[in-house]
Amino acid sequence: MKTLHFLSLALISATLTLQVSCSNNTTETTDKNKLSGNISISGAFALYPMVVKWAEEFQKLNPDVRIDVSAGGAGKGMTDVLQDMVDVAMISREIKEEEIQKGAWFIAVTKDAVLPVINSSNPVLAEIQKNGITKSQLSTLFTEGKKTTWGKLYNTKDKSNINVFNRSDACGAGEMWAKFFGKKQEDLAGTGVFGDPGIAEAVKNDVNGIGYNNVIYAYDLKSRVLYPGLAIIPIDLNENGVLDPEENFYQNLDSITNAIRTNRYPSPPARELFMVTKGKTFNPIVLAFYNWILTDGQKFIDEGGYVKLTDENIKSQIEKLK
Amino acid sequence: MSLLSRKFRDKTALFWMVISLVILLLMPILLAVGLYLKSLPILHEQSFFDLITESEWKPMQGKFGFLPFITSSLWVTFLSVLIAAPVCILTAIYLTQYARKKVLAFMHPVIDILAGLPSVIYGVWGVLIVVPFISKTVAPFFGLQTSGYTILAGAIVLSIMVIPFILNILIEVFRTIPEELTEASLSVGATKWETIKYVLLKKAYPGIISATGLGVARAFGETIAVLMVVGNVVQVPTSVFDSGYPLPALIANNYGEMLSIPRYDSALMLAALILFGIVLLFNFLSRMAIIRSEKNQ
Numbered sequence: 001m002k003t004l005h006f007l008s009l010a011l012i013s014a015t016l017t018l019q020v021s022c023s024n025n026t027t028e029t030t031d032k033n034k035l036s037g038n039i040s041i042s043g044a045f046a047l048y049p050m051v052v053k054w055a056e057e058f059q060k061l062n063p064d065v066r067i068d069v070s071a072g073g074a075g076k077g078m079t080d081v082l083q084d085m086v087d088v089a090m091i092s093r094e095i096k097e098e099e100i101q102k103g104a105w106f107i108a109v110t111k112d113a114v115l116p117v118i119n120s121s122n123p124v125l126a127e128i129q130k131n132g133i134t135k136s137q138l139s140t141l142f143t144e145g146k147k148t149t150w151g152k153l154y155n156t157k158d159k160s161n162i163n164v165f166n167r168s169d170a171c172g173a174g175e176m177w178a179k180f181f182g183k184k185q186e187d188l189a190g191t192g193v194f195g196d197p198g199i200a201e202a203v204k205n206d207v208n209g210i211g212y213n214n215v216i217y218a219y220d221l222k223s224r225v226l227y228p229g230l231a232i233i234p235i236d237l238n239e240n241g242v243l244d245p246e247e248n249f250y251q252n253l254d255s256i257t258n259a260i261r262t263n264r265y266p267s268p269p270a271r272e273l274f275m276v277t278k279g280k281t282f283n284p285i286v287l288a289f290y291n292w293i294l295t296d297g298q299k300f301i302d303e304g305g306y307v308k309l310t311d312e313n314i315k316s317q318i319e320k321l322k
Numbered sequence: 323m324s325l326l327s328r329k330f331r332d333k334t335a336l337f338w339m340v341i342s343l344v345i346l347l348l349m350p351i352l353l354a355v356g357l358y359l360k361s362l363p364i365l366h367e368q369s370f371f372d373l374i375t376e377s378e379w380k381p382m383q384g385k386f387g388f389l390p391f392i393t394s395s396l397w398v399t400f401l402s403v404l405i406a407a408p409v410c411i412l413t414a415i416y417l418t419q420y421a422r423k424k425v426l427a428f429m430h431p432v433i434d435i436l437a438g439l440p441s442v443i444y445g446v447w448g449v450l451i452v453v454p455f456i457s458k459t460v461a462p463f464f465g466l467q468t469s470g471y472t473i474l475a476g477a478i479v480l481s482i483m484v485i486p487f488i489l490n491i492l493i494e495v496f497r498t499i500p501e502e503l504t505e506a507s508l509s510v511g512a513t514k515w516e517t518i519k520y521v522l523l524k525k526a527y528p529g530i531i532s533a534t535g536l537g538v539a540r541a542f543g544e545t546i547a548v549l550m551v552v553g554n555v556v557q558v559p560t561s562v563f564d565s566g567y568p569l570p571a572l573i574a575n576n577y578g579e580m581l582s583i584p585r586y587d588s589a590l591m592l593a594a595l596i597l598f599g600i601v602l603l604f605n606f607l608s609r610m611a612i613i614r615s616e617k618n619q
Contacts, residue, residue: 075576076577079577161467161468163467163468168549168554168571168575170575170576170577184382186379186382187380189555191469191471191553191554191565192471192554192555192565192567192575193471194549194575201449202449202469205453205457205470206457208467
């Protein structure tokens with residue numbers, strides 16, 4: 001099942017990146033109270049499962065509305081929306097000044113985080129779970145591109161090379177992961193793999209692999225624990241060389257989202273997720289969808305494996321829509 | 323219907339045919355001109371020679387070196403054709419000279435299916451089968467450690483993808499060689515293999531060159547399947563076990579950042595122009611080879 005899941009995601013995402021998204025931008029409102037028409041959404045893998053869920057529920061309430069959602073990375077979403085190829089983009093990083101100048105108009109909808117992942121059969125797993133890894137060690141691995149071994153990192157005799165995996169597509173996860181080290185996505189080293197599911201698969205297949213994933217691609221939504229084959233390399237936040245109990249919140253989906261909500265997991269790589277339109281939107285379907293997400297839609301966030309925004313934040317987002 | 327209106331219809335049909343032909347002829351020129359105009363901004367800032375010989379790629383800092391991408395493309399392409407060409411030649415000889423007609427009839431749809439599969443399927447197959455095979459079997463055999471996302475993985479996936487194209491042309495080539503020729507050779511006492519080696523292959527030589535050339539052209543531009551297995555690391559590869567970053571992957575991966583970084587779109591258009599130029603060059607060279615060998619005969 002897992003493989004099938006990855007296969008379909010990889011297939012979808014890969015084909016979507018290559019083809020120009022042809023979308024039907026027409027929206028008609030025949031009845032004043034009844035919404036009808038299509039909108040199209042593309043962008044971040046990080047937001048994709050959540051927006052698919054939201055779209056499903058929203059379409060149940062508004063049967064004449066069709067929402068097409070496709071994943072292809074934040075960069076693709078941004079390009080698509082600014083070139084009028086889709087109505088809304090999902091963005092999993094901060095919106096750049098150049099993009100705002102070109103018309104990007106955004107609201108925050110939820111939060112999540114990027115987590116460092118390794119293979120669950122890692123040769124020094126015991127040491128890793130006891131000691132964690134510091135930010136500077138991660139920075140060395142992900143930005144310097146020097147070859148080293150797991151043994152050297154944890155003072156054991158193990159001689160396996162550390163295989164660093166990085167995203168190849170322009171993406172929010174990469175951007176935020178780099179920002180954690182004060183860098184840009186282009187400064188990240190390592191083998192480039194396409195898409196979030198691609199990195200999860202690469203690390204699952206490589207006992208010496210290390211990569212980074214959005215929460216939702218590391219933990220299984222149904223069982224709410226890590227996907228088989230994956231493990232988290234916990235971050236030693238106070239850098240004392242030992243993973244303290246208060247630094248250890250990776251057991252399951254709920255413990256990690258709780259840590260993100262209470263800011264115990266650092267930000268970045270935790271971050272708000274945005275929906276972007278070109279200019280302030282007056283599209284009735286988009287507006288209705290936005291409003292619904294920020295009110296009734298919030299109840300799907302926990303179940304979806306994401307983190308709710310604070311109440312004041314939600315209020316200010318709704319204010320923005322008016 | 324009067325003669326006049328018939329003639330008129332004839333004329334209009336002809337008119338549209340000529341227009342279609344002109345559009346077809348103009349397409350590559352329009353493409354090249356469009357790409358060239360789009361890449362002008364970066365060419366004004368840095369010389370073309372510098373761009374293709376520099377190896378540092380840091381768009382945020384305005385550093386655009388194309389060398390890693392060009393060399394990666396060349397590595398993957400040549401390696402894949404090196405794998406595919408012998409396989410295709412041997413298969414084509416077997417199918418046209420030895421196998422029964424039924425086998426060939428059976429193989430045609432098989433080849434067509436292989437040719438028609440979307441490349442992303444080859445990419446997924448590469449990720450699930452070829453990449454682990456390289457990291458767990460091939461690399462350890464040479465005493466190396468790698469994640470498997472390598473030039474070699476890209477070349478293997480690509481070679482499978484170009485085989486149907488090269489094979490289809492080769493089968494046609496071998497079939498069009500007059501039977502009298504091989505019969506004459508057999509009748510003067512040559513064995514079947516000698517006949518193939520000295521008569522068939524010699525006669526088919528231009529066809530083989532042209533089939534391989536077309537394979538190169540297709541392989542060079544292939545994007546998604548290669549992108550998924552090649553590792554996408556910006557470096558000039560020095561071995562088949564290094565990761566690479568071919569030109570088409572560069573364009574596909576960074577499509578998303580085009581809008582926000584100055585000169586990025588221009589640089590990507592230049593990458594497309596270089597790709598276009600190299601494919602054109604290969605087509606031209608393989609044509610030249612054919613013309614030359616035809617003259618010699």
